[in-house]
Every structure is written in C-alpha cells, then in structure tokens.
Amino acid sequence: RISRGALCVEVGLLETTIAGGTKIGFRSGRTAGETLSPPPLEVEALDQGSAGRADLRRVAGSYFRVYGKYPDGLVKEENRELAAGEKGRRTRSPALLPRPLPPDTQESASSAPASWEEVLDIYREQDRLLVERVKRRCAKEKTPFIAFDLERLMENYRLLSRGLYRARVFFPVKCNDHPGILELLASWGSGFEVASWAEARTLLDMGVEPERIIFGSPVKVGEHVAAAYREGINLYAFDSHEEVRKLAANAPGCQVYLRLSTPEVGESIFPLSGKFGAPPGDALHLLRAAEEAGLRPVGLSFHVGSQCLDPSSWWIALATTASVWREACREGFDLSVLNIGGGFPVTYREPVLEKEVFVSSVNFALRSHFQKMPRLIVEPGRAMVGDVAVMVATVIGKARRAGTEWLYIDAGIYQGLVEAMQEKERFSYRVFAEGRGPLRRYNVGGPTCDSADVVARGAVLPELECGDRLYIMSAGAYTNVCATAFNGFEPPRVLLMSG
Known part of the structure; x- marks a missing residue:
C-alpha cells in the first residue's frame, strides 16, 4: 500500500521513492501546452529501494521548469469584456506548465533547475514580469492599490477546473469578494462557496443561480440559513448535532454533507481541523441524526x-x-458528493511546488481510494487568486532602530496584509523594489500606530527613499477582502488588468 509521501506528477516518466521503500514510476503522455484534462496514469512498482519518503524540494528542483511570458494588458476597474463570455479570452500560455524530461537525464538536464535556489530564481523572474506589467499600466495610479492579472486568473481557473478529475469548482467568496473577480469567475461557469447570507445575496444579485452556490461553513447563523434556503440554496455543510438541529429548523429537507476532521501532518500554514470537522468515528452517528431530522445526507x-x-x-x-464513505454506504446511506475543500498553496517568501503537482497527487489519490468516482467539489481560493495580484505601496518613512533598518509604507496588516501577523514564523510576503543603491536587509512596517503592523522582516532590498514604490507579491488572497480603514488609512483600491 502506498502511504504518506506518495507523489504523482503528469510529466513524462518520473520515479520517486515513497514510504516503505517501494519505487514507483508515473507515466503520462502529456506535454507542455496540451490540454489540462488529466490523462489516464499508468502506475507500476519498479523495484525495491532503501530510501524513505521523497524529498519534495529535491523533486521540484530537479524535474520542473517554468517558462514563458505573459501578454500585456490594460488596467480596468471592471472587466466587462471578459465577463461577457468568450470575447477577449486567450489560449493558455505555456507558463507554469512543467516540462517533461527524459528518464535518463532527470538529474543532469541543463534545461531544468538543478537546485532549489534556481527554482526560487524562476519564481522571481515570474514576479519581475508581473511587476514590469504593473509598472507600465499603473505608473500614475495612487498607492496603495492591488493589481490583478486576469490572464493568470484564467490560467488558474482552467487548471483547477479541468485538471482535477471531473471536479466542479466552487470558489470561496471569503478569499476575495471583489465584484469584478466574482463576475468573471461566474461567467466562466464557476460555482461559489459562502459562509453568510451577505455573501450569498451578493452572488444572487449578480445573477448567479442558487444551484451554483453551496453554504460550506460548518457553523452558521440560523437566520442566514433561512434566508439562503428561501432563495433556493439547497446544499449545506454540517459537523455537529447543533448544526443538524439548526438546519432542520431553518432549511427543512435540504441536502447536507458532513465535514470530517482529518489528520494534521504539520504541513499547513493555517490549519483548520482543530476548529472544524467531526471526528471520523462520529460520522455514522451524525449522518443518522441528520437523516432522522428530515435532512438528506448526500x-x-x-x-x-x-x-x-x-x-x-x-x-x-x-x-x-x-x-x-465505504462504511456509510454499507449502512445504507446514498452518498454521491465529495468536497475536498481547498488548501493548494502559492509562493510567498518561500517557493512551493507547482499547482500541477498537487492536482496530479489528488487525482492519483482519488483513483486509488474510490472505485466509483463521487461527484467532486473543490474550493480553491488562495490557489485561484493568490498569485495573480501584486500590492503596490509607497515608502513613507525610514529609520534605523537598535541596529535594524526599517522602511514604512502606506499599506500594512490593516490594509489587507493581515496574514503577515497570523503566522510570523512560517509566513511572510515577498517584497520587491527597484534601486541602484547597495542591498540592505529591512523590516517593512505599515502606516498605523500598532506595533504589530509589520509586513515583512529581514527583506533584502536596494536602498530606498521616501516616495519609492514597493511591490508586495502574491497579494490576491485574503487582502482587499480583509482591509479596513483603521487609524484613518483607506483600504487599497483594486485594479483589474486584462487585454
């Protein structure tokens, strides 16, 4: 049995050693630029090895290549052309696609990165291309603002909607609720996951059908459920007896799915299972309780x-x-919906594996664990919008304190960069700037009087002066949606680049 550490990648022939010492080969005929629909994978045990779990950084550094440039675009407050349908769409750029390598040249091929540092350089090159585009199109815009690259958004949507095995995307509105983003995703056919009546009402007012909205929060406000149910929203998550009673009272006869708590392996920057999810051992009892209350567990x-x-x-x-799932089916429950949530990462200060690796790994696990494939739901938020935007801020102050160089900018944790405060040890935004002076290591602080308002620590930047611009990468997720006007500093404006 393949255990923790299994990795499946749809790029030619790749061999990796998994826990237990068995070497596995993954074959696929896909090449860069071809369709994102996952082809069938052929899996075979090659031989016995002595190594343990594959080092994911080594895999990424040895076998993956990112290449290609993005087309230029225009700055628009709203993207009416793309939102209207097919008009304005482009063929997917080869950027972000892994390049297949022959099996005998995986370690030595000069076309592939040979080290993790080179992978980091590639990500920096992608960032440079995005920054250059923002500079050309937004040079006269007043900071702070967040510029979204809609070409990249389209690439992410195509990968996540077509790459995962028969999955339907339900974008979590909490990740980014800007009307232009939501309208664009809706025009491409995306569904949406909501946690409140306000989020649901926003989508319904845009013309999104109730069938394309699910109420995915495990803990809900009863009045919000009742309002959503009256408008035809019929699929809800639950994870406790209290939620069963709440749903039975406010959405009688609705369809429900049980959210499970799954083992934490320590690899999530923002873990969720401690707050949400029923223990697997309680699953049958909760499903029976829902059925007895007149709900429809699906x-x-x-x-x-x-x-x-x-x-x-x-x-x-x-x-x-x-x-x-198997135990519930044996007990007579007719289950058909599997919601695998989100969680796919994007690169912040440290690079991560490409999205294709995670998509392929999920596909492989699905085929391995389910004989009959369920109706698959995926809720990619950060992976959809996180790496398609850059926040632009202006240096408003500088100082040297206790031997540490500080820069102060006109955007901080209260202007949308709140995640910099949540996980200081494991999460940090990447910041870039242009300058001809010597490189220095800076702490970058926001404009408010709160001492916790620090965007990045130890960022390596050229020497900067007041009035210079700073570019904060991967600023598309949980930024503008979390921004406030604390201390009198206005939230950043949102600009959508298309064309």
Missing part, C-alpha cells in the same frame, strides 16, 4: 488546511474519508 467533505505545502496531505485525508 456526501462528505474535508479540508487539509490553508496553504498546505505537502501533496501527500490529500492522500492521507482521502484515505480517511474513503474509509468513512
């Missing part, structure tokens, strides 16, 4: 945690969920 769900860095986390979660 499936299961889980979430590995936000910004999950290890593809094998989905293997473990799917193994747990599949076991509950």
